[in-house]
Amino acid sequence: MAEIETLGILDEIQALVSDKLQVVSYKWLSRNFLVPSNTAKRLLQEFVEKNGTQLEVVYSLSGWLKNNPSAYHIKLILGSKLSEAKEEFSDGCSIQVYSVQACIPKDPAVLWNTEYVQAEELFKEPPDVVNCLRDNRFCGVSNSYVKRNGEGPPASSAAPPLKRVEICAPSRTSDTSLRQERKVEQSNPNPKPDEGKDIKSGSHQAQALKQDGKPVVHKEQVPQLPANKKKTGNDKSSSGTAGSLASMWGRASSKPKPDSASIKTENAVPISNDAQVRANELVEDESSDGDDGRMNFKRASNGEGSNRKRRVVFDFSDEDDDGKDAVNLASPDPPKKQVSVDSKKSTKTLSLESKNLDFDEKKEEKVKVEKEKVLEIVSKPTLKEESGDRKRGNPASNENQCPDKDERNQKDKVSDAAQNVLKKRKVLKTRIDERGREVTEVVWEDDEKETKPGDNTRKDKGDSNTANNVVNRPPAAAPKKSPAFGNSSSHATGKAGNKKAGTKDPKQGNIMSFFKKV
Amino acid sequence: MLELRLVQGSLLKKVMESIKDLVNDANFDCSATGFSLQAMDSSHVALVSLLLRSEGFEHYRCDRNISMGMNLNNMSKMLKCAGNDDIITLKADDGSDTVTFMFESPTQDKIADFEMKLMDIDSEHLGIPEAEYHAIVRMPSSEFARICKDLSSIGDTVVISVTKEGVKFSTRGDIGTANVVCRQNTTVDKPEEATIIEMNEPVSLTFALRYMNSFTKATPLSNTVTISLSSELPVVVEYKIAEMGYIRFYLAPKIEEDDEENKS
Numbered sequence: 001m002a003e004i005e006t007l008g009i010l011d012e013i014q015a016l017v018s019d020k021l022q023v024v025s026y027k028w029l030s031r032n033f034l035v036p037s038n039t040a041k042r043l044l045q046e047f048v049e050k051n052g053t054q055l056e057v058v059y060s061l062s063g064w065l066k067n068n069p070s071a072y073h074i075k076l077i078l079g080s081k082l083s084e085a086k087e088e089f090s091d092g093c094s095i096q097v098y099s100v101q102a103c104i105p106k107d108p109a110v111l112w113n114t115e116y117v118q119a120e121e122l123f124k125e126p127p128d129v130v131n132c133l134r135d136n137r138f139c140g141v142s143n144s145y146v147k148r149n150g151e152g153p154p155a156s157s158a159a160p161p162l163k164r165v166e167i168c169a170p171s172r173t174s175d176t177s178l179r180q181e182r183k184v185e186q187s188n189p190n191p192k193p194d195e196g197k198d199i200k201s202g203s204h205q206a207q208a209l210k211q212d213g214k215p216v217v218h219k220e221q222v223p224q225l226p227a228n229k230k231k232t233g234n235d236k237s238s239s240g241t242a243g244s245l246a247s248m249w250g251r252a253s254s255k256p257k258p259d260s261a262s263i264k265t266e267n268a269v270p271i272s273n274d275a276q277v278r279a280n281e282l283v284e285d286e287s288s289d290g291d292d293g294r295m296n297f298k299r300a301s302n303g304e305g306s307n308r309k310r311r312v313v314f315d316f317s318d319e320d321d322d323g324k325d326a327v328n329l330a331s332p333d334p335p336k337k338q339v340s341v342d343s344k345k346s347t348k349t350l351s352l353e354s355k356n357l358d359f360d361e362k363k364e365e366k367v368k369v370e371k372e373k374v375l376e377i378v379s380k381p382t383l384k385e386e387s388g389d390r391k392r393g394n395p396a397s398n399e400n401q402c403p404d405k406d407e408r409n410q411k412d413k414v415s416d417a418a419q420n421v422l423k424k425r426k427v428l429k430t431r432i433d434e435r436g437r438e439v440t441e442v443v444w445e446d447d448e449k450e451t452k453p454g455d456n457t458r459k460d461k462g463d464s465n466t467a468n469n470v471v472n473r474p475p476a477a478a479p480k481k482s483p484a485f486g487n488s489s490s491h492a493t494g495k496a497g498n499k500k501a502g503t504k505d506p507k508q509g510n511i512m513s514f515f516k517k518v
Numbered sequence: 519m520l521e522l523r524l525v526q527g528s529l530l531k532k533v534m535e536s537i538k539d540l541v542n543d544a545n546f547d548c549s550a551t552g553f554s555l556q557a558m559d560s561s562h563v564a565l566v567s568l569l570l571r572s573e574g575f576e577h578y579r580c581d582r583n584i585s586m587g588m589n590l591n592n593m594s595k596m597l598k599c600a601g602n603d604d605i606i607t608l609k610a611d612d613g614s615d616t617v618t619f620m621f622e623s624p625t626q627d628k629i630a631d632f633e634m635k636l637m638d639i640d641s642e643h644l645g646i647p648e649a650e651y652h653a654i655v656r657m658p659s660s661e662f663a664r665i666c667k668d669l670s671s672i673g674d675t676v677v678i679s680v681t682k683e684g685v686k687f688s689t690r691g692d693i694g695t696a697n698v699v700c701r702q703n704t705t706v707d708k709p710e711e712a713t714i715i716e717m718n719e720p721v722s723l724t725f726a727l728r729y730m731n732s733f734t735k736a737t738p739l740s741n742t743v744t745i746s747l748s749s750e751l752p753v754v755v756e757y758k759i760a761e762m763g764y765i766r767f768y769l770a771p772k773i774e775e776d777d778e779e780n781k782s
């Protein structure tokens with residue numbers, strides 16, 4: 001059996017040296033394949049005998065020097081200089097293969113780099129993990145009086161003492177060591193995750209040992225956890241980066257606004273992404289926004305990366321409102337919850353808000369011709385408009401996605417000026433907020449017949465005034481639209497708005513916070 | 519009276535090219551010791567600090583300290599009119615609101631004068647304290663520029679981590695991720711090709727690649743670049759200007775995600 005496995009290892013060495021260009025030293029070999037160091041040296045010797053011509057060999061010579069007999073010397077010598085070096089030693093020096101590699105590295109440190117890294121990893125393992133460094137089981141030098149606490153702390157030492165004794169025995173051949181290994185593992189009825197890691201870290205271990213099912217299962221389980229964690233982490237950061245990337249593009253392009261508005265419809269691409277994905281993105285974006293609860297940076301995820309823009313969506317009622325709104329905006333929850341928050345609101349705020357709205361829209365009319373058109377079409381009192389929005393704005397409904405295509409077409413018509421047929425109308429609202437950012441909102445107007453979720457509808461119809469403001473909040477209406485519609489809206493904001501917003505990337509530190517003015 | 523004569527005129531051109539994208543307007547401060555500039559980019563995220571010591575000039579006369587506000591784009595336009603081998607002389611009279619660039623061809627058979635209007639700039643001069651950095655990486659500047667360029671095609675931020683294994687540049691974008699590791703390598707034939715890592719403790723910081731990329735515009739000034747990192751400080755990307763001084767870029771790190779979450 002030992003023969004077979006050594007053959008396997010020789011192949012592995014071949015692959016490591018010639019394909020990965022790794023320096024394979026006997027220490028590394030011993031730890032990696034869990035063979036005693038002497039066996040590892042022999043393996044290397046064997047390997048060198050077979051393939052010696054194609055690779056560089058570093059020998060370790062140890063013995064007494066001729067010219068300095070008082071000191072025991074250990075020298076690493078290139079294969080080519082072996083014979084000269086031998087001269088320096090007195091008779092009886094030992095010659096062992098230290099390492100094999102494809103070529104001699106310029107920096108000698110590379111010789112022991114891999115094994116150093118390996119040793120470090122082994123040391124870093126939790127203290128209760130048994131590894132070959134801890135119990136020194138592969139060392140060629142052994143002392144039977146030294147008891148190796150091979151199985152670590154009592155927690156995992158379910159193994160009967162007999163086995164410990166076995167482990168204590170000096171392990172000279174790969175055969176015995178392998179057997180021990182296996183026993184250690186089998187004797188552990190409940191390998192802990194840590195131990196699983198142990199197995200994992202010696203990547204070839206499992207292979208070499210041909211373990212039975214149990215440890216393998218654990219091996220699989222253990223990696224899963226970290227993988228998942230990582231994944232979520234990745235998602236977050238990736239969404240974060242995408243956002244700021246968009247902002248940079250936004251900075252770069254500074255087309256006049258009318259242009260972007262007209263491009264709107266052309267660029268809009270029907271999207272079939274499922275709502276779930278978008279919802280996730282929204283959630284992530286919101287959670288990473290930190291800086292201001294009332295502001296949402298939205299990532300419009302359309303198929304075409306180049307169209308991605310960061311979008312700033314502000315709540316209508318922001319100006320006079322407080323914490324409640326912030327909660328609303330930031331919460332990724334479906335509208336139901338918001339409704340509950342709504343009920344707390346007083347009608348007073350509502351009226352205030354509606355005034356604000358009026359103001360915004362006037363401003364906007366000045367700015368954009370197209371918008372004016374749309375507004376004319378709508379030509380309802382602001383409040384009603386809102387209620388329309390509200391009903392439509394239903395984050396949970398996937399139906400929104402399908403109608404979107406139609407709407408886009410219809411949108412075109414709108415700009416042509418044929419309209420009353422429309423079931424939904426898109427209204428762009430742009431204003432400058434108190435921070436000087438330009439904020440564009442896309443609001444859908446549709447007929448009352450449009451599907452509404454139970455809660456929202458009830459609210460709307462019942463206390464039309466009160467409900468209005470809240471349901472209208474971006475989490476429901478505006479953000480929902482943004483994905484489907486993303487291009488248009490984000491274009492508008494992206495160009496002008498992001499120029500400023502980009503510099504205010506909430507994550508970007510400011511140099512002024514590090515250096516003081518003189 | 520100010521008169522600076524720089525035989526290697528191309529050097530000033532290169533300096534200009536390296537900072538004009540980052541900074542629009544800046545005050546050039548001239549004193550007896552040298553010609554210097556400190557300016558932040560418009561978003562106050564990056565800072566550039568330039569020093570050309572008086573010894574580097576063939577002739578250096580600065581009677582009293584003077585600060586000249588210039589639009590770097592305009593200055594760059596003027597300097598583009600100078601040939602690469604030209605000798606450039608900068609002249610300004612006390613109390614004057616213009617600066618004159620004089621370009622002499624190496625054979626002295628052509629002399630050009632360009633007068634540029636100065637401007638008043640409210641500069642916010644920052645004190646940059648001397649600091650011990652956790653890690654200092656010196657590497658070929660072209661290599662660094664290449665890495666920044668490559669990574670910026672993948673993502674928009676770069677995480678620079680220094681461990682004793684080497685320095686790792688990594689990014690993540692919509693299309694995937696990228697990691698570039700540079701190992702310490704001191705045994706190359708030419709010293710300027712070496713990658714040298716001095717590390718007191720491991721450090722890992724995130725930066726906007728956009729700025730890094732604009733820093734690398736200074737690559738023609740020096741074969742090597744020195745990147746100094748500390749977890750609590752802006753990164754310093756320094757290009758030495760042979761025998762004259764340096765150009766240093768400071769960039770505030772991006773705040774780590776975790777911190778952000780904790781805050782919010």
